[in-house]
Amino acid sequence: MSINENIREIEQKINEACNRSNRERKDINLVVVTKTIPVDIMSEAIELGLKDIGENKVQEITKKYETLGDSDLYWHMIGHLQTNKVKYIIDKVDLIHSLDRKSLAKELNKRAKKIDKVIDVLVQVNIAEEESKFGLKKENVMEFLKVLKEYPNIKVKGLMTMAPYDEDPQNIRYVFKEAKELFEEVKNQQLAHIEMEYLSMGMTNDFEVAIEEGANIIRVGTGIFGKRK
Template identity: 40%
Template sequence: MSIQEHVNQVKANIAAAAQAAGRDPEEITLCAATKVQTDDTIRAAIAAGITVCGENRVQELTAHLAADAYRGAQVHFIGHLQTNKVKQVVGKVDLIHSVDSERLLRAIDAQAAKQDLVQDILLEVNIAGEESKGGCTPEEARQLAQLTRELEHVRLRGLMAIPPISPEPGANRPFFAAMRQLFVDIKANMGDNQCNMDCLSMGMSGDYPDAIAEGATLVRVGTALFGPRPPMHKG
């Protein structure tokens, strides 16, 4: 199948999952996870109708930006972000998905202040409490959300999560449901900032229909669009 056919199939699956949940398919954004993809593959995906690209690594983000590979699409940073790489990401992407600590949050705010801009962010929640994964606890997410109200150069747009990998269909629905409830609870306590919170980023190639059923507004899909990932580049 071509990239066009893969994009069409994933969009059809998103629409079917949304309709099954009584939702408008237009509420769900498809973010193409472009990790280790080439400039030409990214361009082909955008030509096929992808409007949001999600990058995992700062090095790849920088290279693709230099090649103007994302032209015609938004760019999100969806991978782990170290504080010493913040200056390479802030102002270069439309949304950072992976904010999981006060230190990182303040570093993003400080860099955005230097650039005189407001950086949109999501808080990454380790909803299953997995030791091997990044993300803050639900309680830490509540605290970080309140902190964003005091910072002038970040805007909290919502939450992101990566639940455990499971071969069992539907196994992650409880985690997705918990994220949806956390999103609702945090939004309700954001005062005037409630209107900014419109993004619940969860669900990937293996489980995005379940995430949509539980309220995801953005799904991050790589393998289902591009096939198995090629080996990681060294360096």
């Protein structure tokens, strides 16, 4: 199938998930995951109207930004971010999905301050407590958010989580449900330095269930570009 056909199929699934959960399509933000995808193939998706670009690696962002940076794109850093790599992307990305520790918050704040920027971030939560994944344990999120008051050049805009891979996404519905409950719990605290706007969860295999449970950012790569080589 072509990228165009794949996007149409993804759009149909998003619409169906919205219908099942009494939500509106306009409230769901589709981030195109372009990890390992060359710029010429990315450009095809961009020309078809997809403007939210999600990258896992700093070196891929810097390289692709050189070519596409002037385009009307919104760049998402969705992978684990090493503290020593922050300086390379702080002026390029619009939203970082993977804030998960104080040392990273400190560095983001320092680098953002240097260029007079307030960087938007999501706090990554490891709901399923998988050892292979990064993110805070659910019970540590509130305490971590309070610490972030010290960093005025960071703006928390919500939460991000990744569910374990399961061929039947119904088996991991609880992950999305718990993330949404935590999202609402934080929102109800009405902390001055926190804006609970985004809940980023759901990928190619499970985004429909994520939407049904409250995701408003989904991250889809394989579903658009096919399996990575």
